[in-house]
Amino acid sequence: MENNETDGKGVKYYRLSEVEERNSFKSTWIIINNKVYDVTKFLEEHPGGEEVLREQAGGDATESFEDVGHSTDAREMASSFVIGELHPDDRDKFVKPPVSTSVQESTSWWSNWLIPGLAALIVTMMYRIYTAEEA
Ligand code: HEM
Numbered sequence: 001m002e003n004n005e006t007d008g009k010g011v012k013y014y015r016l017s018e019v020e021e022r023n024s025f026k027s028t029w030i031i032i033n034n035k036v037y038d039v040t041k042f043l044e045e046h047p048g049g050e051e052v053l054r055e056q057a058g059g060d061a062t063e064s065f066e067d068v069g070h071s072t073d074a075r076e077m078a079s080s081f082v083i084g085e086l087h088p089d090d091r092d093k094f095v096k097p098p099v100s101t102s103v104q105e106s107t108s109w110w111s112n113w114l115i116p117g118l119a120a121l122i123v124t125m126m127y128r129i130y131t132a133e134e135a
Helices: 016-020 052-058 062-068 072-079 089-133
Strands: 029-032 036-039 082-086
Touching: 029 062, 082 089
Parallel strands: none
Antiparallel strands: 029 036, 036 082
């Protein structure tokens, strides 16, 4: 099947579209660090609750997984649910957010200066008006 390509070492590659379909409770797949996990049977056992896994179902859960600061035990446990890897052509789709963050940073750089700058301008104008009236 074209969707289930493997590399020379027998790693099974899944396309993103294929993972996205597995977002129900009949079948729940998530992606963490480009690896595809089938957590269907783990949902009820997850100490963090099944809801959080459902929310990530069919998509990339790397950030949420890392944010929680899962223990080494949790990571080892996770490795037993790996069923394959995300197809290399689909990985770029998750690399993009950091790029947009840097764009946001430059936007906030402007707004960070714009507001104090405007405030300073208004204060200067008011000062000038007051000192002009006094004279
Ligand atoms: C295969 C994937 C996962 C496995 C095997 C796993 C396993 C575990 C384990 C063993 C714990 C207990 C605490 C620890 O040992 O760190 C835990 C807690 C937790 N997990 Fe996961 N987890 C997975 C994915 C996720 C994802 C994707 C999320 C977020 C969307 C998540 C959110 C949480 C939360 C919120 C807790 C509770 C932390 C707390 O109460 O301190 N987990 N998980």
